[in-house]
Amino acid sequence: MMMLGTTPALLTFLIRLFVPESEKWEEEHKSGSTSHWVTTDLFGVLIGAIGPTMIITVWAYDKLDLPGGTTLPIPMAVKIPVTLVGLVIAIFGYTYPVVRYLQRGLVASGSLDKTAARRTIHLMLLGACLIGVALLGTWGSTQWAVKWAGEMTKNELQSREWTQIWLALGACTGTILAAMMGDWFGRR
Structure with a gap:
């Protein structure tokens, strides 16, 4: 089904x-x-990927196993700053290509008006935050849907399996319909 x-x-x-x-x-x-x-x-994007990698790594482990059998706990006082630094790296890395594109566009047009470029970046970051909330909410609920269906019905009538099937079919259908709508309404 995942395939x-x-x-x-x-x-x-x-x-x-x-x-x-x-x-x-x-x-x-x-x-x-x-x-x-x-x-x-696009190397900015590659560097930007280091940020999420740092965040995932620091939250994946509660302690570090050092040579000699010693363990070192990773406290929240370390996890939170590493998360914030990783977030900053991700933001700067992922926005770097767009910033450079806008700078080259300003130079090519001979314009010194940077307000439009700043507004573009601000709107892009706002859009990323808004879609991030929706994405995390949807992703979070669908990850638990199979478990919730099994718990609510005590897995009668194969509720977990059917929930997974309908989630996968909905995702495939939605993606294909979104592509078709993009064609119907235009690329931009």
């Missing part, structure tokens, strides 16, 4: 492989107006 969950990613891969870009995009690309992206900026 079926990869269907949307596989569909996306196949679409990107076999469906050509639009003519408008090709024209803009040839004119050079889309050239503000630089691949090396």
